[in-house]
Amino acid sequence: MRVPLIAGNWKMNTTVTDAVNLVKEMRDDLEKIPDVDKVICPPFVSLAPLKELVAGSTIKLGAQNLYFAEKGAYTGEISPLMLADLCEYVIIGHSERRQYFGESGDIVNKKVVSALKAGLIPILCIGEKLAENEAGKTEEVVTRQLNAALENIDDSDGLILAYEPVWAIGTGRAATGKQANETIAIIRNCISRIYDRRVSREIRILYGGSVTAANTAEFMNQPDIDGALVGGASLKAAEFISIVAQASTTK
Ligand code: PEP
Numbered sequence: 693m694r695v696p697l698i699a700g701n702w703k704m705n706t707t708v709t710d711a712v713n714l715v716k717e718m719r720d721d722l723e724k725i726p727d728v729d730k731v732i733c734p735p736f737v738s739l740a741p742l743k744e745l746v747a748g749s750t751i752k753l754g755a756q757n758l759y760f761a762e763k764g765a766y767t768g769e770i771s772p773l774m775l776a777d778l779c780e781y782v783i784i785g786h787s788e789r790r791q792y793f794g795e796s797g798d799i800v801n802k803k804v805v806s807a808l809k810a811g812l813i814p815i816l817c818i819g820e821k822l823a824e825n826e827a828g829k830t831e832e833v834v835t836r837q838l839n840a841a842l843e844n845i846d847d848s849d850g851l852i853l854a855y856e857p858v859w860a861i862g863t864g865r866a867a868t869g870k871q872a873n874e875t876i877a878i879i880r881n882c883i884s885r886i887y888d889r890r891v892s893r894e895i896r897i898l899y900g901g902s903v904t905a906a907n908t909a910e911f912m913n914q915p916d917i918d919g920a921l922v923g924g925a926s927l928k929a930a931e932f933i934s935i936v937a938q939a940s941t942t943k
Pocket of ligand 1: 860863921
C-alpha cells in the first residue's frame with residue numbers, strides 16, 4: 693500500500709508573514725485529515741518559522757531546491773545539511789529550475805545524491821515539454837531524465853517522483869487522469885529496469901500540473917498515481933485543504 697501524498701509548492705510566493713498566516717489558516721483542518729502525507733514547500737526564508745508552527749503536527753515541510761555541496765564558498769546557496777535541520781523533503785529538478793537556472797541531468801543527479809546523503813526525501817520532478825509531447829517523445833524524455841537523475845544511486849529508499857508535464861504547469865491545462873496515469877505507468881516500468889520490481893511497486897509517483905480541487909479526484913482515482921505536487925492551488929487555503937481531503941478519501 694502506497695500512502696498518498698500531497699505536496700504544495702509555493703514557488704517564489706509569500707513573505708514570511710504571509711507564509712505564517714497561510715499555515716495558521718490551514719493547520720487545524722489539515723491536521724484532521726487522515727491517511728495522507730501532507731507536505732508544504734515554502735520559500736527557504738519561511739522554513740524556520742513554519743517549523744515551529746507545524747511542530748508536533750502531521751504537516752511536514754519541504755524545500756524547493758538545494759545546492760549539492762555540504763558547505764563552503766557558494767555565496768547565496770543553501771546546503772542539504774542546512775535543510776536537514778529544518779525540513780524533511782526537498783523538491784529537486786523542477787522544470788522551472790531546469791528551464792531558468794540551467795539545471796542539467798548531471799546537476800539534478802548531484803542534488804539527489806546529496807539530499808539522500810543528508811537524510812532528506814527528494815521529490816524528483818521529471819516531465820516533457822509541449823513540443824516533445826507533440827512529437828511523441830514523452831517516454832524518451834522521462835526515461836532520459838530518470839536515468840540521468842538516478843545514475844549511480846543504488847539506494848533509492850524514500851525517493852518520491854513527480855511527473856510534471858511542462859505544458860501543464862501553471863497553464864490551467866492539466867493532463868487528463870488517463871494521460872498522466874499512462875506516463876506514470878511508463879515511469880514505473882523505467883524504475884523497475886533501473887532498480888527492480890519491488891522498488892517500482894513501492895515508489896510513490898505524484899502528478900503535477902494545474903491540479904485543482906476540481907480535478908484532484910480524477911488523478912487520485914488512477915491506479916498508478918499516488919498524489920499530487922500542487923503549485924498555484926496550494927496557495928489557497930480552502931482549495932489545498934480540499935485537495936488533501938480528496939486524496940485521503942479516494943485512495
Ligand atoms: C508546480 O509548481 O510544480 C506545479 C505543478 O504548478 P501548478 O500546480 O501551478 O501547475
